Amino acid sequence: FLAVPEEALISAMREHQRYFHLRDAAGQLQPSFLTVANLDSLQPEQVIAGNERVIRPRLADAQFFYNKDLQKPLEDALGQLNQVVFQNELGSFGDKARRISALAGIIAKSLGTNEADAARAGLLAKTDLVSLMVGEFPELQGIMGSYYAKAQGESSVIADSILGHYLPRFSGDELPSSMTACAVAIADRIDTLVGLFGIGQPPTGSKDPFALRRQSLAVVRICIEAPIDLDLMALLRASARLHTAECETAPVMAYILDRFENLLTERGAKWDSIRAIRARPSGIHNLWTALQDIKSLDRFRETDASALVITAQKRVQNIIDKAEPSATGTINPAHFNVPVEAQLIDCITSIEAVRTESIDIRLANVANSAETIDSYFKEVMVMDEDLAIRENRLNTLSHLNQVLTDIAVFNLLQ
Numbered sequence: 001f002l003a004v005p006e007e008a009l010i011s012a013m014r015e016h017q018r019y020f021h022l023r024d025a026a027g028q029l030q031p032s033f034l035t036v037a038n039l040d041s042l043q044p045e046q047v048i049a050g051n052e053r054v055i056r057p058r059l060a061d062a063q064f065f066y067n068k069d070l071q072k073p074l075e076d077a078l079g080q081l082n083q084v085v086f087q088n089e090l091g092s093f094g095d096k097a098r099r100i101s102a103l104a105g106i107i108a109k110s111l112g113t114n115e116a117d118a119a120r121a122g123l124l125a126k127t128d129l130v131s132l133m134v135g136e137f138p139e140l141q142g143i144m145g146s147y148y149a150k151a152q153g154e155s156s157v158i159a160d161s162i163l164g165h166y167l168p169r170f171s172g173d174e175l176p177s178s179m180t181a182c183a184v185a186i187a188d189r190i191d192t193l194v195g196l197f198g199i200g201q202p203p204t205g206s207k208d209p210f211a212l213r214r215q216s217l218a219v220v221r222i223c224i225e226a227p228i229d230l231d232l233m234a235l236l237r238a239s240a241r242l243h244t245a246e247c248e249t250a251p252v253m254a255y256i257l258d259r260f261e262n263l264l265t266e267r268g269a270k271w272d273s274i275r276a277i278r279a280r281p282s283g284i285h286n287l288w289t290a291l292q293d294i295k296s297l298d299r300f301r302e303t304d305a306s307a308l309v310i311t312a313q314k315r316v317q318n319i320i321d322k323a324e325p326s327a328t329g330t331i332n333p334a335h336f337n338v339p340v341e342a343q344l345i346d347c348i349t350s351i352e353a354v355r356t357e358s359i360d361i362r363l364a365n366v367a368n369s370a371e372t373i374d375s376y377f378k379e380v381m382v383m384d385e386d387l388a389i390r391e392n393r394l395n396t397l398s399h400l401n402q403v404l405t406d407i408a409v410f411n412l413l414q
Contacts, residue, residue: 001031001059001060001062001063002029002031003063004059004062004063004066005066005143005144005147006021006029007140007143007144008062008065008066008133008137008140008144009021009029009059009062010029011062011137011139011140012055012058012059012061012062012137013055013058013059018035019035019055020035061136062133062136062137064132065131065132065133065135065136066133068132069128069131069132069133069144069148070148070151070152072131073152074124074127074148074149074152074154077127077128077130077131078094078097078123078124078127079094080130081093081094081097081126081127081129081130082094082095084129084130087195087196087199087210089199089245090195090196090199090243090245091244093126093129096126096191097122097123097124097125097126097127098123099187099191099239099242099243100122100123100125100126100184100187100188100191101119101120101122101123101187102119102122102238102242103122103186103187103190103191103235103238103239103242104118104119104121104122104180104183104184104186104187105118105119105122105183106187106235106238107182107183107186107187107230107235108179108180108183110230110231110235111179111182111183111228111229111230113178113179113180113183114157114180117155117157117158117161117180118161118180118183118184118187120154120158121157121158121161121162121165121180121181121184122165122183122184122187122188124145124149124154124158124162125142125145125161125162125165125184125188126145127145127148127149127162128140128141128142128143128144128145128148128162129141131144131145131148141166142162142163142164142165142166143163145162145163146159146160146162146163147159149162157178157180158180160177160178160180160181161176161178161180161181161183161184162184163181164176164177164178164181164182164184164185165181165184165185165188166185167181167185167218168218168221168222169218170214171217175221175222175225175226176222176226179226179228182222182226182228185218185222186219186222186223186228186230186235189215189216189218189219190219190232190235190236190239191239191242192210192212192215193212193215193216193219193252193255193256194236194239194240194243194247194249194252195239195243195245195247196210196212197247197248197251197252197255198240198243198245198246198247198248199245202251202255212255213259216255216256216259217259217263219232219256219259220256220259220260220263220287221263223286223287223288224260224287224288224291227288227291228287228288229286229288229289230286230287230288231285231286232253232256232285232286232287233249233253233283233285234285236249236252236253237249253283253284256287257278257284260274260284260287260290261274261275261278264291264294269294269298270294270298270301272412272413272414273294273297273298273301273408273413274294275409275412276297276408276409276410276412276413277290277293277294277297277408278290279405279409279412280405280406280407280408280409281405281406282406292359293359293408296358296359296360296363297359297363297408299360300363300366300367301413303367305366305367305368305370305371306367306370306413308370308371308373308374309366309367309370309373309404309410310410310411310413311374312370312373312374312376312377312410313401313404313405313409313410313411314410314411315377316397316400316401316404316411317401317411319382319383319394319397320394320397320398320401323383323390323394324394329395329398329399330395331345331392331395331396331399332388332392333345335388335389335392336392337389338379338380340372340375340376340379340380341376341380341393341396343372343375343376344369344372344373344376344396344400345396346372347365347368347369347372347373348369348396348399348400348403350365350368350369351365351366351369351403351404351407352403353365355403355406359407362407363407366404366407373400380393382394382397
């Protein structure tokens with residue numbers, strides 16, 4: 001029986017008979033097992049023989065399933081998936097496999113890994129669902145698919161990705177071992193999320209039959225721990241195009257970001273730093289980049305300049321909320337009558353000049369501008385009696401607010 005994949009033998013022993021499998025010092029599965037008898041027998045050899053007699057047909061079944069499954073070409077399994085319903089409105093598992101394949105290829109291209117491997121692994125990822133072995137032992141899905149793919153000549157990258165695309169299965173579980181496997185894992189989950197949200201079946205407080213909370217958390221973990229530099233919003237849109245139903249992507253992104261926020265908070269991140277990055281007009285499209293931005297913002301908050309900037313943007317926002325700047329937003333230097341007004345424009349220009357640089361460089365420019373921003377409020381009466389001067393100053397503050405919130409919404413920081 002040891003020619004059968006060990007996971008199948010272990011499942012047969014554990015699920016059917018509650019037996020304990022044994023390994024040698026090298027970790028190899030042994031042709032023996034442990035069981036617990038609820039009696040003190042005078043003839044223990046009969047107890048042993050009885051248990052061996054009971055387990056043998058179970059192991060023989062596993063052997064039969066394995067050998068029979070090996071005779072089925074993967075292409076035949078793909079055909080059978082067309083007859084297995086994934087979800088009534090979202091089609092069969094065959095439909096899902098084709099969507100996973102397309103998405104996995106898109107992700108792989110974005111990550112710079114082999115697009116063809118990812119697409120092939122995505123197409124084959126669910127083929128073992130129609131195998132005899134997985135029909136008997138559902139917990140072996142992915143595991144058996146990997147064995148069958150290897151046996152039929154698929155590359156180790158593809159076979160390992162079939163196994164790895166189910167990871168992580170629960171909190172703290174390991175991640176997929178390669179970028180190709182990560183691509184398939186994300187594609188599978190994004191397809192499910194976009195599809196179910198698209199047909200109006202997001203999770204509710206009490207119902208989550210497709211485990212969307214766990215699936216979205218898996219996407220978050222892969223993106224920030226693997227890590228994966230991926231534009232999730234673009235991927236959601238690509239997924240929506242693969243579905244026949246009209247799929248709004250914004251609610252899906254918001255749902256994923258809620259899991260992202262919760263996970264980071266559980267790990268000790270400052271919740272207001274997360275919100276300050278999430279609330280930027282551009283939003284969050286890339287979880288890995290957002291995580292780096294949050295860490296950078298936390299470092300900035302340890303500087304003396306941060307308190308000045310946070311206080312200043314709160315004042316700016318309050319003023320703008322109470323007195324709407326002009327529609328044109330034009331700033332006219334001719335209306336400057338305090339030196340710090342021109343100095344603030346220079347600061348705004350310097351912050352804008354590095355808008356395509358890393359957030360650390362942008363925050364450094366903000367820090368260098370902090371004292372000027374603070375001085376502006378000490379020396380300038382924004383709500384001047386002269387309407388032209390007042391409008392000019394409001395437009396200046398509106399411009400300042402835009403360049404600051406493009407980096408982080410500082411007024412959300414406590």
